[in-house]
Amino acid sequence: MKLNVAAIIVAAGIGKRFGSDLPKQFLKLNDKTILQLSLEKFCYSNNISTIIVVAPSNYLSQTKQIIERLNTSKKIILVTGGKERQDSVWNGINEATKFSPNIILIHDAVRPFVSNTLIDKIVEAASIYKVAIPAIPLKDTIKVREGDFLVKTLDRNFLYAVQTPQGFETSLLISAYKNAFKAKYYSTDDANLVEKLGIKIKLVEGEYSNIKITTKEDFLLAELLISRTPHF
Numbered sequence: 001m002k003l004n005v006a007a008i009i010v011a012a013g014i015g016k017r018f019g020s021d022l023p024k025q026f027l028k029l030n031d032k033t034i035l036q037l038s039l040e041k042f043c044y045s046n047n048i049s050t051i052i053v054v055a056p057s058n059y060l061s062q063t064k065q066i067i068e069r070l071n072t073s074k075k076i077i078l079v080t081g082g083k084e085r086q087d088s089v090w091n092g093i094n095e096a097t098k099f100s101p102n103i104i105l106i107h108d109a110v111r112p113f114v115s116n117t118l119i120d121k122i123v124e125a126a127s128i129y130k131v132a133i134p135a136i137p138l139k140d141t142i143k144v145r146e147g148d149f150l151v152k153t154l155d156r157n158f159l160y161a162v163q164t165p166q167g168f169e170t171s172l173l174i175s176a177y178k179n180a181f182k183a184k185y186y187s188t189d190d191a192n193l194v195e196k197l198g199i200k201i202k203l204v205e206g207e208y209s210n211i212k213i214t215t216k217e218d219f220l221l222a223e224l225l226i227s228r229t230p231h232f
Helices: 034-044 057-069 085-099 116-129 170-182 190-195 216-227
Strands: 005-010 050-055 075-080 103-108 131-137 142-146 149-154 160-162 166-169 202-205
Touching: 005 034, 005 085, 034 050, 034 057, 034 103, 034 116, 050 057, 050 085, 057 075, 075 085, 085 103, 085 170, 103 116, 103 170, 116 131, 116 166, 116 202, 131 190, 166 170, 166 190, 170 190
Parallel strands: 005 050, 005 103, 050 075, 131 202
Antiparallel strands: 103 166, 131 160, 131 166, 142 149
């Protein structure tokens, strides 16, 4: 039986850390916005049935124009973001449930280099384990800070950097969000809300190229990556 999978593309941030008047998801790499590049990956995936784009309230028209440029037959719905990322994702979840998906994927719009291979792996793993997220081993030594001093070194063999897309069985994701809101608990990581229910998270090997564009240095790296990736 073919799964009904909805993807929520979170593009509601305003980019405080980036330091630009324009939210970074609307900046261009070559001739396409970062948001468009991310959306195209999910449009290309045969596993995705519906795409929900969550955008800032004052950038809805710009987002609509980007969606209209996409050459796709997939259903793409635009919704308004909330105060925090968690509120924005919840708006997306509420819209996605109208299409009765078995699985919901949540992806940061500012990760435009996600591959279709990774998307497919997350869908498959989530369908088996109910929740699956991509993560990569840390390369650097990680230390704990107390005041102006570094007091402890963590064993990096047990540490991973988490990425998106993250995949969830729909009912489990809804339960996790309702539990978080009831407890007045907020997190920028969706899988963390599922952890609060005592559920183990299936780890899927991520991709080092699946970078998140958060700072101007990240953007420079993205420009380099896209210049060396002909299919973009």
